[in-house]
Structures are given as structure tokens and as C-alpha cells.
Amino acid sequence: MGKEIDxxxxxxxxxxxxISAGFTSEAIGLxxxxTKSTVQTHRRNMLRKTGFNNTQQLVGWAVREGLLK
Incomplete structure (x- = not known):
């Protein structure tokens, strides 16, 4: 997909x-x-910025790009 890492x-x-570690939006917020709402906004913004349709695609891309360990 040619996403830019930065x-x-x-x-x-x-x-x-x-998210990749399995935390819920509520747990991430804590x-x-x-707030949980801010976590959900970050999730939406990441999907919009990268053009992916879901979080699974986003996490897979981040792993392949070395953004996540």
C-alpha cells in the first residue's frame, strides 16, 4: 500500500x-x-491516515513496517 511510516x-x-497488545479502548484510556473517546478518535484518525478499513490491517502494516515489536 505504500504507507509512509511517519x-x-x-x-x-x-x-x-x-491496541496490538490486546488492550481495550477503555483500558488504553486508563x-x-x-478518555475512551480520545482513544477511539486516535483509532479513527489512524485508519483515515493510512487508508485501511480496520484495525487488524493497521496493526499488520505497523508490524511489517517495524513500528511495533
Missing amino acids: VLSKSELRVLTL KLEI
Whole structure:
């Protein structure tokens, strides 16, 4: 898909890392001290920025690009 690695903000990458670890939006919010709504906004923005249809595609791309361990 030719996504640019630097397309995501640091906050979005923190959220994506926790999503990939299996945390729910609520748990991510508690861990990062942000609201569940903010987590969901980050998720929507990441999908929009990358053009993926779902979080699974987003996480797969991030792993392939070395953004996640």
C-alpha cells in the first residue's frame, strides 16, 4: 500500500502499541490517562491516515513496517 511510516503521531503510535497488545479502548484510556473517546478518535484518525478499513490491517502494516515489536 505504500504507507509512509511517519504518517502517525507519537500519541497514535502509543495507542496503536496498546491496541496490538490486546488492550481495550477503555483500558488504553486508563493507562494513558486519556478518555475512551480520545482513544477511539486516535483509532479513527489512524485508519483515515493510512487508508485501511480496520484495525487488524493497521496493526499488520505497523508490524511489517517495524513500528511495533
